[in-house]
Amino acid sequence: MNDNPLVPLFGYFALLSLFAVGGANAAIPEMHRIAVDVMHWMNDRQFADSFAIAQISPGPNIIIVTLIGYHVAGLAGAAVATVAMCGPTCVFAFLVARTWDHFKEARWRIAIQAGLVPVSLGLIAASAFVLARSADHNIYAALITAVTAIVAFATRINPLWLFAVGGVLGLSGWL
């Protein structure tokens, strides 16, 4: 019973989902902490790879939990992790959606919305930091990160092009 990895997989992701204001990008450090540091499900590189695969896949980036789940326990793990990460928040969203419109102008609602923005910003910044630490282990990787950040900030280019350039540079053996 205690050995079944599906139990912590479900428990951790279900709990995490309720605090992931800002979506997958805000939850990355906690996923990394659990999957790599606490549970030792995967190593640093495998985590960074999962992040990359989730980024280049179509659909919501939260799908990284499907990859982690698959890595831990195959198809069952993928299913459990995905349901745990999406289930509780979807039920919550459904319940809130039915009442929210009544409170459109309420002061407490505006305060909640404004108050959560900086928290979620800090969490996403933490994600970037944690990922940079696992991904940029030499000067060239750090350069790719820096240039991509500047280009993505200054232009409205489709991110797939940036990923393609990164992939080609990686393939060419720079990293």
Add this chain to the structure above:
Amino acid sequence: MSDSVAPPRSVVIRPSLLELFRAFAVVSVSGFGGALPWARRMIVDQRGWMTAEEFNEAFALSQFLPGPNVVNFSVVFGSRFGGAAGAAVALAGLMGPPLIIVTILAFLYAQFGELELLGRILAGITAAAVGLLIAVVAKMAAPLFRKRWDWAPLIAIAAFVGVAIIQWPLPLVFVVLAPISIALAWMRR
């Protein structure tokens, strides 16, 4: 107060459950690097299921809820048109195709993940993806540090330090900071 009876909604085309499913399935596979622009195009511009204002309102709610914005949005949108069934169908459309694709990728990675070549490509993509994330942070931070309420940058920095540097669990950081931040936002207004 503003709790009056909701005015009759303007002309809306009500999608069927099948249409809901198909629409979100199309959005999910088109949505590289964020499905939002695609969802907006489909719902507002192409099908006329919502006005631009309704879309913004529904999306603001999705952003504030925990979990991925687009996933929340599919539930909020689906439930508006088809109750629980609508929410389930929209969610299934949004998650179904990507789940199949990513499961195949996970299988391939399990088989070939140790390959030197693949590792190098993924390392390059990760480096670029981190850059993209930094750009997102910069775009979000710009308005926050310029105006708004003066405490906001401090809250953002505290969340960053708590999670990234001290490496506290996210739920802990959230439970401490979110109430403080909301209270400060409340007093500010």
